Amino acid sequence: MTIIFFDDNSRETLLPLTYTRPTADLRIGILKISEKWCQHFKVDISYQTASYLQKKFPMVNDHDQLFINGSICPNAELVSAIYSLKDGDVLVKGETCIAAKINHDKLNSEDLSNHHKIKFEQDFTKINYPEDIFKYNDIELRTDFKLLTKNRVSQKLSASNTVIGDDIFVEEGVEAECCTFNTKYGPIYLGNNSQVWEGSHIRGGLALCNDSQIKLGAKIYGATTIGPNCRIGGEINNVVIWGNSSKGHDGYLGNAVVGEWCNFGADTNNSNLKNNYAEVKLWDYKTERFRKTGLQFCGLIMADHAKCGINTMFNTGTVVGVGANVFGAGFPRNFIPDFSWGGAQGLETYTINKMFETSQKVYDRKNKEFNDIEKDILTEIFDQTNKYRRF
Numbered sequence: 001m002t003i004i005f006f007d008d009n010s011r012e013t014l015l016p017l018t019y020t021r022p023t024a025d026l027r028i029g030i031l032k033i034s035e036k037w038c039q040h041f042k043v044d045i046s047y048q049t050a051s052y053l054q055k056k057f058p059m060v061n062d063h064d065q066l067f068i069n070g071s072i073c074p075n076a077e078l079v080s081a082i083y084s085l086k087d088g089d090v091l092v093k094g095e096t097c098i099a100a101k102i103n104h105d106k107l108n109s110e111d112l113s114n115h116h117k118i119k120f121e122q123d124f125t126k127i128n129y130p131e132d133i134f135k136y137n138d139i140e141l142r143t144d145f146k147l148l149t150k151n152r153v154s155q156k157l158s159a160s161n162t163v164i165g166d167d168i169f170v171e172e173g174v175e176a177e178c179c180t181f182n183t184k185y186g187p188i189y190l191g192n193n194s195q196v197w198e199g200s201h202i203r204g205g206l207a208l209c210n211d212s213q214i215k216l217g218a219k220i221y222g223a224t225t226i227g228p229n230c231r232i233g234g235e236i237n238n239v240v241i242w243g244n245s246s247k248g249h250d251g252y253l254g255n256a257v258v259g260e261w262c263n264f265g266a267d268t269n270n271s272n273l274k275n276n277y278a279e280v281k282l283w284d285y286k287t288e289r290f291r292k293t294g295l296q297f298c299g300l301i302m303a304d305h306a307k308c309g310i311n312t313m314f315n316t317g318t319v320v321g322v323g324a325n326v327f328g329a330g331f332p333r334n335f336i337p338d339f340s341w342g343g344a345q346g347l348e349t350y351t352i353n354k355m356f357e358t359s360q361k362v363y364d365r366k367n368k369e370f371n372d373i374e375k376d377i378l379t380e381i382f383d384q385t386n387k388y389r390r391f
Helices: 032-040 076-081 131-135 135-149 352-365 374-385
Strands: 003-007 045-050 066-067 089-091 098-099 116-119 162-164 169-170 179-184 188-190 201-205 206-208 219-221 223-224 235-241 252-258 283-285 288-291 301-302 319-320 340-343 344-348
Touching: 003 032, 032 045, 066 219, 076 098, 131 135, 131 235, 131 252, 135 188, 135 206, 135 223, 135 235, 169 344, 352 374
Parallel strands: 003 045, 003 066, 089 116, 162 179, 169 188, 179 201, 188 206, 201 219, 206 223, 219 235, 223 235, 235 252, 252 301, 301 319
Antiparallel strands: 066 098, 089 098, 283 288, 340 344
């Protein structure tokens, strides 16, 4: 059997994070959504997503295929219900299609009316907006921790560390000395070959994924996820950082989502609470206006390939688009369009060729290939977002 993860309407409300990936490729907790499902279904996977993403995230049809909504995270009840689906069955909750076991090349909403619908009544985690990623990160981190550590034995930490509580799991190759790990408020997961440098204080939940580093004297509290190949320092609170990104210096980052290939200059800070304690609004690409989040604490949403210079100050509820490069004194606007260059003093277009030059150097530093597939995706996003760059 093959699982095909399909994007529903949430892909539009999750922009700019989903410009560069299907919804099932979002990381929340410890794992990406697709990886969570693969822990339950040991099968091949593919994606039904935007056409310009299909070369990187291909769709492969099979005679025996299962469509699963890429914005939904699994739990025991969902997995059981999906295992019970028969050919032609569609699992739904309200107007949401959760999964469908149908022999179609693609899943279309018009097709579903002709199939047998099974109602699912229990709760589950569904990611509809960017802030849902840090909002539900605690739930998913705890779920993934149990999933990944069940019936396994943790490696030992050096005796120079102080560990409070028992909910810590250490994979092979972890290095940590003279640090504190408090698991009373959430589990701590240290991935393969990750490092926690001396003097760091960690209060769970925390997921430090493979080959990532927490630098000297960092203060991190949950629920926070640091993806693979990242380097992190300073003060971090309830943040999800995806792979290959760096915030290596002092500065506060809270209630935030940071994409891949991002970089923070030294002493960059974000506000996550308005001075008047009012509800935070975020830019919504679908409606092209600011949307109420219902949250009092909401910091920064930063898409892939975005960068910011030294001493950058992000205001409460700031959205930074794909490939933006932010720098300069003062608070930049709350929506920084994709492929923008500048800050509070003004913005101009960050031309695609100049952005490619920077990306090539960034990839080279991590021994990764910045290939034509990546360039084609970014070129398409550049064209799609042109309407926002009316400087």
